[in-house]
Amino acid sequence: xxxxxxxxxxxxxxxxxxxxxxxxxxxxxxxxxxxxxVRMWLKDHGVEHVIxxxxxxxxxxxxxxxxxxxxxxxxxxxxxxxxxxxxxVAGQAWSLDPFDPVVRAGRLYGRGACDMKxxxxxxxxxxxxxxxxxxxxxxxxxFSFDEEVGCLGLPLLLAELAERGIRPRGCVVGEPTDxxxxxxxxxxxxxxxxxxxxxxxxxxxxxGVNAIExxxxxxxxxxxxxxxxRRDGPFDxxxxxxxxxxxxxxxxxxxxLNTVPGQCEFQFEYRNLPGDDxxxxxxxxxxxxxxxxxxxxxxxxxxxxxxxxxxGTTVALDVDEEAAITRLxxxxxxxxxxxxxxxxxxxxxxxxxxxxxxxCGPGSIDDAHKADESVALDQLDACADFIVRLANTISx
Numbered sequence: 001x002x003x004x005x006x007x008x009x010x011x012x013x014x015x016x017x018x019x020x021x022x023x024x025x026x027x028x029x030x031x032x033x034x035x036x037x038v039r040m041w042l043k044d045h046g047v048e049h050v051i052x053x054x055x056x057x058x059x060x061x062x063x064x065x066x067x068x069x070x071x072x073x074x075x076x077x078x079x080x081x082x083x084x085x086x087x088x089v090a091g092q093a094w095s096l097d098p099f100d101p102v103v104r105a106g107r108l109y110g111r112g113a114c115d116m117k118x119x120x121x122x123x124x125x126x127x128x129x130x131x132x133x134x135x136x137x138x139x140x141x142x143f144s145f146d147e148e149v150g151c152l153g154l155p156l157l158l159a160e161l162a163e164r165g166i167r168p169r170g171c172v173v174g175e176p177t178d179x180x181x182x183x184x185x186x187x188x189x190x191x192x193x194x195x196x197x198x199x200x201x202x203x204x205x206x207x208g209v210n211a212i213e214x215x216x217x218x219x220x221x222x223x224x225x226x227x228x229x230r231r232d233g234p235f236d237x238x239x240x241x242x243x244x245x246x247x248x249x250x251x252x253x254x255x256x257l258n259t260v261p262g263q264c265e266f267q268f269e270y271r272n273l274p275g276d277d278x279x280x281x282x283x284x285x286x287x288x289x290x291x292x293x294x295x296x297x298x299x300x301x302x303x304x305x306x307x308x309x310x311x312g313t314t315v316a317l318d319v320d321e322e323a324a325i326t327r328l329x330x331x332x333x334x335x336x337x338x339x340x341x342x343x344x345x346x347x348x349x350x351x352x353x354x355x356x357x358x359x360c361g362p363g364s365i366d367d368a369h370k371a372d373e374s375v376a377l378d379q380l381d382a383c384a385d386f387i388v389r390l391a392n393t394i395s396x
Contacts (some may be wrong), residue, residue: 015123083147119174150312170325174361199262208260315348
């Protein structure tokens with residue numbers, strides 16, 4: 001990408017990105033230190049239109065900032081969005097301190113460098129330049145919490161924006177795509193299932209309701225449904241895995257070998273194609289539990305039951321190719337290829353809220369979520385150039 005002559009030598013602010021990485025915003029921790037840092041950065045550079053929307057516990061927050069149009073408008077415009085939380089480093093073999101970022105051989109290393117503090121830092125680093133530009137329409141920044149654990153923070157921010165009458169005409173979510181537009185991703189629906197059986201001494205096994213064994217039947221049912229989806233579709237060959245998938249990822253239960261386990265809990269997920277019913281798998285599994293398993297369980301113990309809880313949702317995305325933001329991002333990237341990915345983002349939530357959204361950001365998803373996470377410096381500079389040229393399209 002060539003640099004735009006209106007703002008020569010636009011480059012990523014690596015020191016600012018490193019400062020963001022030093023804030024440990026693992027999803028299990030608070031992100032308020034980072035939000036306070038960003039708020040002060042914006043204030044120091046004259047950005048007054050800042051909205052902070054926190055969670056009920058007061059431990060985490062989203063931040064929404066606006067560079068207003070020259071006529072004072074703050075309600076329309078274009079939005080750049082990223083999530084502040086990162087995945088855990090526990091159990092990973094890092095060769096360096098994940099929260100003390102370093103630059104080596106043209107790459108920035110640290111947790112979140114790729115996913116996605118690189119993008120956030122690039123956008124923030126350009127604020128001093130962009131805030132001095134007369135804009136035809138506003139440019140917004142949105143930084144959310146808890147994307148990595150089910151997109152829990154962004155719905156709170158979207159509700160606040162709707163109440164204030166703020167709806168950008170387009171959004172770019174800066175997840176790592178090697179600065180190439182991604183136009184679709186699958187949805188991801190996570191569930192917790194708790195099988196509540198009836199404990200008994202194992203010598204009296206028929207008097208108990210073995211929660212693990214009933215959980216196993218449910219897990220096998222999930223696998224059967226997954227096999228059917230793999231065999232019969234529906235299919236979309238633009239995805240690397242061209243069908244919906246389902247799997248069980250966590251399970252726990254029982255307390256002793258000589259005890260019929262009274263409880264077993266497991267978590268499962270369903271990654272649906274855009275346009276599919278996101279509750280399809282859950283409805284089949286829940287029906288199997290109600291109609292087949294619970295009658296058998298209650299024949300032994302009347303209080304036995306199976307409970308389900310939805311624990312996270314990533315809304316599927318299917319971009320409107322005719323939307324202005326889609327055409328703009330494709331033009332800026334000089335890229336018309338159709339890319340669809342299996343991983344999820346917050347883009348689907350924006351689209352569902354009526355904000356057309358494209359995914360485009362620095363780095364590769366192959367470098368995210370693993371030990372020694374990193375992003376190439378030239379990718380960060382390409383992102384800076386992209387944002388500057390995007391801003392030029394909405395400048396007077």
